[in-house]
Amino acid sequence: MRNPFDSTRFEKYIAPYIFVLPMLIGLFVFRLGPVVWSLLLSFQRYNPFQGGSWIGLDNYRELWQDKDFHQIFFNTLKFTLAYLPLGVISSLLLAVLVDSRLKGMVLFRAIYFLPVISAVAAVGTIWAWLLNPLYGLVNYLIKVVLGVTGPEWLGSPRTALFSMVLVNVWLTMGYSMVIFLAGLQGVPQEFLDAAWVDGAGKVKRFFRIVLPLLSPTTFFVIIITIIRSFQIFDLVYIMTAPSAGEGGAIGGPANSTNVLVISIFLNAFKYYRMGYGAAEAYILFILVAIITLVQFRFQKRWVHYQ
Amino acid sequence: MISAQKRAKTLLLRALHYLTLVGIATVVLVPFLWMLSTSLKGSGVLQEIPPRLVPEKFFWNNYSEVLFKHHFLRYSVNSVYVALMAGIGQLFTCSLAGFAFARLKFWGRDFFFALLLATMMIPLQVMIIPEFLIMLKLGWVDHPLFLALIVPSWLAGSFGTFLLRQFFMTIPRDLEDAGRIDGCSIFVIYRRIFLPLSMPALATLFIFAVMSSWNDLLRPILYLSSQKMMTLTIGLATFSRQYDVNENLKMAGSLFTLLPLAILYGFAQKYFVQGITLSGLKG
Numbered sequence: 001m002r003n004p005f006d007s008t009r010f011e012k013y014i015a016p017y018i019f020v021l022p023m024l025i026g027l028f029v030f031r032l033g034p035v036v037w038s039l040l041l042s043f044q045r046y047n048p049f050q051g052g053s054w055i056g057l058d059n060y061r062e063l064w065q066d067k068d069f070h071q072i073f074f075n076t077l078k079f080t081l082a083y084l085p086l087g088v089i090s091s092l093l094l095a096v097l098v099d100s101r102l103k104g105m106v107l108f109r110a111i112y113f114l115p116v117i118s119a120v121a122a123v124g125t126i127w128a129w130l131l132n133p134l135y136g137l138v139n140y141l142i143k144v145v146l147g148v149t150g151p152e153w154l155g156s157p158r159t160a161l162f163s164m165v166l167v168n169v170w171l172t173m174g175y176s177m178v179i180f181l182a183g184l185q186g187v188p189q190e191f192l193d194a195a196w197v198d199g200a201g202k203v204k205r206f207f208r209i210v211l212p213l214l215s216p217t218t219f220f221v222i223i224i225t226i227i228r229s230f231q232i233f234d235l236v237y238i239m240t241a242p243s244a245g246e247g248g249a250i251g252g253p254a255n256s257t258n259v260l261v262i263s264i265f266l267n268a269f270k271y272y273r274m275g276y277g278a279a280e281a282y283i284l285f286i287l288v289a290i291i292t293l294v295q296f297r298f299q300k301r302w303v304h305y306q
Numbered sequence: 307m308i309s310a311q312k313r314a315k316t317l318l319l320r321a322l323h324y325l326t327l328v329g330i331a332t333v334v335l336v337p338f339l340w341m342l343s344t345s346l347k348g349s350g351v352l353q354e355i356p357p358r359l360v361p362e363k364f365f366w367n368n369y370s371e372v373l374f375k376h377h378f379l380r381y382s383v384n385s386v387y388v389a390l391m392a393g394i395g396q397l398f399t400c401s402l403a404g405f406a407f408a409r410l411k412f413w414g415r416d417f418f419f420a421l422l423l424a425t426m427m428i429p430l431q432v433m434i435i436p437e438f439l440i441m442l443k444l445g446w447v448d449h450p451l452f453l454a455l456i457v458p459s460w461l462a463g464s465f466g467t468f469l470l471r472q473f474f475m476t477i478p479r480d481l482e483d484a485g486r487i488d489g490c491s492i493f494v495i496y497r498r499i500f501l502p503l504s505m506p507a508l509a510t511l512f513i514f515a516v517m518s519s520w521n522d523l524l525r526p527i528l529y530l531s532s533q534k535m536m537t538l539t540i541g542l543a544t545f546s547r548q549y550d551v552n553e554n555l556k557m558a559g560s561l562f563t564l565l566p567l568a569i570l571y572g573f574a575q576k577y578f579v580q581g582i583t584l585s586g587l588k589g
Binding site: 011013015016017018019020022023024025026027029030031032033034035037038041048094097098100102104108110111112113114115116117118119120121122123125126127128129130132134135137140144170174175178179182224230231233234237238261264265268269274277278281282284285288289292 | 320323324326327330331333334335336337338340341344352353355356357398399400402403405406407410411412415418421422425427428429430431432433434435436437438439440442458460461462463464467491492493496517520521523524527528538539540542543546553556557559560561563564567568571575578579582583586
């Protein structure tokens with residue numbers, strides 16, 4: 001009789017590859033292959049229906065000089081810089097509020113998380129209606145409460161991008177809240193008790209003990225918030241529907257909400273300038289890679305672990 | 307006296323705490339309520355000032371109009387099919403690969419696993435243009451079985467593989483050895499020991515896969531163009547883009563897009579939160 005601890009040759013040499021085969025196919029066909037292909041595309045002028053020709057670094061050179069791309073880059077940066085503090089502070093506030101032994105916290109957490117699971121296609125459509133300059137609920141409330149006429153929100157190039165920042169805060173604060181909550185619950189009670197004995201009030205305890213101990217979590221939330229802002233797409237695509245405002249092309253009005261991924265999408269799939277789109281995608285890739293490296297590299301140094 | 311004062315202060319703080327919580331909950335919920343309210347209004351009262359929260363007259367017809375005349379029933383069926391296929395398929399592929407990475411020894415294991423982790427950090431946009439070209443070559447655009455949406459999620463579920471691998475690593479080796487002593491093959495050990503013990507992790511992955519697929523917008527935009535083949539997200543986006551569609555119908559369409567997942571969220575909230583936060587935590 002064979003020893004039951006001895007695997008057969010099949011189990012040892014063949015079976016493992018049967019287990020991982022689907023994932024390996026996916027890894028090469030849908031991940032690694034496309035990453036390399038994309039890089040090759042970025043050195044070509046490529047139209048899916050006419051084929052391509054090699055043009056070296058011309059796409060990158062064009063991006064460097066293209067005024068439209070400068071604006072796109074600037075829009076993405078503006079979005080990130082506005083969204084970062086609002087998103088981080090609001091979700092930290094939510095986490096502090098629901099990190100409590102009072103009754104009903106489970107319900108409030110569930111409510112605050114609801115937008116996170118909701119389809120952006122629907123939520124964006126709803127917010128475009130709420131923000132309708134003439135008949136939307138938001139401007140009606142502004143009129144009633146503040147007595148002034150509300151802004152044009154998505155209708156004006158001056159306010160459109162910022163409107164999306166606000167909606168995005170509403171959409172995502174529940175997500176970072178959960179992460180902050182986990183961090184808050186990791187703060188040792190003894191530290192807080194000791195500070196309380198020393199006479200530190202609630203506010204002082206928060207800023208002197210909780211916040212420093214929370215810094216790994218805060219650092220993580222900041223990183224992930226930046227990466228996600230660079231990749232914003234769904235919300236802009238939905239909220240710049242023609243009915244949302246004057247001249248409402250995707251990324252409009254007047255290119256004011258044309259961010260990096262919207263531009264990749266338009267170039268690659270609307271104008272079929274796939275080489276140019278791929279070059280933009282690689283710029284995004286490099287940005288995200290730099291931030292991820294910063295995360296790995298500096299996590300230990302900046303952050304105060306207990 | 308002092309204790310009474312202190313109690314009053316505690317009570318006041320508690321009241322303030324709740325007031326803030328309720329205030330924020332209102333801000334979170336009002337858009338959904340407003341969607342519900344608008345979806346039941348007649349077209350004539352949409353521009354009414356002041357707007358009413360509860361419509362004077364309920365136009366239930368809006369729902370049947372959106373479902374039947376504007377194809378949202380069809381979109382829903384498509385979305386359910388795609389989401390279930392993505393969810394079930396990922397349970398298979400990710401658990402198989404996760405098991406191999408956690409428990410089997412084979413040439414290249416750590417290398418492939420490292421590659422899988424590395425690709426999780428690459429933005430989708432870097433890969434989507436070649437992916438589109440692949441789908442075009444395969445003829446999967448507007449494929450009747452939605453292969454362009456389903457197959458990538460089956461084969462490239464790196465998050466699910468990672469999640470299940472971590473979970474499988476926590477299962478005691480004694481159980482595996484016991485199975486081997488009984489003469490079980492490796493497939494039987496996977497099927498009869500590891501899967502039954504991993505129900506919470508499998509549920510988390512299933513919910514996460516269903517949700518990602520249900521809410522996905524980019525791939526449906528690229529791969530679904532004929533109206534009959536649309537899922538809810540792209541169907542709603544296309545519907546809302548038409549300039550002559552009234553807000554009440556748009557809101558009814560949004561309702562049908564949100565409701566199924568919201569109901570699922572009511573029953574399986576824990577798994578939603580787990581899947582979403584873990585998928586973020588991996589980077």
